[in-house]
Amino acid sequence: MHPRRAEETPAPIGPAFENEPLGIIAAGGDLPRILAEGAVAAGFRPIVARFADGIGAGWADGLGARDFRWGEAGDAIAWFQSERVRRVVSGGTVSVRPDFRAVRPTWRTLQLLHHAIRIMRGGDDSVLKRTARFLEGRGFELVAVQDLAPQLLMPAGYLGRRVASPDERAALALAARAARTIGILDAGQAAVASQQRVIAMEGIEGTREMLQRVGDLAKRGRIGAREVCVLVKAVKPGQDRRFDLPSIGGATVREAAEAGIRGIGLTAGYGLVIGFEDLVAAADAADVFVVGVEPDDEQLAGEAP
Template sequence: MTVAPAVPDAIVAPRHPGEPLGIVAGGGDLPRLVAAQARLHGWEPRILAVGDGIGAAWLPDDAWPMAWGRLGNAFAHLKDRGVQRLVLCGTVSVRPDFRAILPSLKTLAMLPQIFRVIRGGDDNLLRAAARAFEQRGFELVAVQEILPELLMLPGAVGGALPSVADRAALRRGFEAAGVLGALDVGQAVVASKDRVIALEGIEGTREMLQRVADLRRRGRIGPTERCVLVKGVKPGQDLRFDLPSIGVATIEEAAEAGLVGIGLSAGHALVIGIDDVMAAARAKGIFLWGWTRSCAEEGSA
């Protein structure tokens, strides 16, 4: 028995071929993948680039770079293009400075709401952004409703298996990730079976892993201490956006940090490019483990 996945089987399909799908696209590989797959499934992607997504190389000509001060215009922009449903995906690592906001006329009345959006933890930010869109009649769709094949599976995915000690490290990591997530801080933790090594703040997973690599180089982590990366869904988080995710780069960064494996919440985390991720994990000797309550309790791979 496994924990129910965020979305069991349902795929959200376009109501008619070429239905516009709004994609509010931050940074990273996920928005590009979502746009490409959505098109394959018959959607016509309409992209608003935000935060780290602005200026991304893959963006089509008609992508609209949305500065925070123009959020009001974004709604009109999407409605004019027939968008009813949209996806929020990708990373937004730099929060706008309040003082840098030069609001457009349409945005002026929304300033209090925008301020709510750009304050607070990541989860608050996304919840507030989602609410702003929903209040204007848009329907939010989760990435995994369009691309359920991205959802992490339970158990050993790929080559290597976690040892008994490694599963103790996973357990410790998920325990820490749970309390971290409950505080709406990060989703990622590095742990060994004996201790928690690093916790993700606003710096993000990549920089946390660079820190761990540095700690290992300096002998602050012994050469025999087997450490794992854990990315867990936040307790009670809205599963329609900001699921924990990994890609090929995560495997490489984990290998650089000397980690032996990665644990993800099965059914509540995204693997971006599973074939490449598995190949990279095999090449680096890193296990991938889909964490569920039952996998934890049964305790054997």
């Protein structure tokens, strides 16, 4: 397993004053819980607004969390302001993008609806950048996940026992090129390739459904018996590092292994690992390699500070 020396992990941010409130926009999965735990450990008072897949998540009940429908987004902003929140971090999975033409907005949200509709046009990175500008225009400072929980960043090198074979390294390089290409288009972050060809590229369906598609292709004999397939999740060229960094966890490894994937690459220093111990255990159990891939200059160009 790649060693994670203490000096390699920067210290997390801290509060500007005692018990400073930190707004957490919490969607689904484990990441919002990790952010809240990190906020408490750093001395912040978490103010948790649960949206989408995060609504009803029990881990936040003791923090005075509140649930908000998409039509109540304006109320969430007003709540943050009433709690004197200055800094905000967001994280978690959103399985379905909101259609603001179909929601029933509250009066506060109705006042913001034309902004929301404009924000939701385009690819994920474009949406998130417009969301950041919108929140900054209302006095909030956006905090990156890795600034609050730097221990989640993927190190360079291998995690777990397995290392890539020559054929797997060739597949890794091709999948990385494919992931960078769709990142330029703001279409997705992940791609699967063999040593011979690109097998699948992520679109709006997300990584999980892309892997299911790869598994179906393998079952139907569309992937050759001698092809070794590798998944790469990569930071997009010029991506705003405060939002939606590529991430993997134990579930990713298990889903990849079920699809016949032999290894996983993630951008080192920029990708997030949600649960190192679970990921390494899953990788060793499935005989799948996991490696932190160094980003190139094209990926980092134009990134937010």
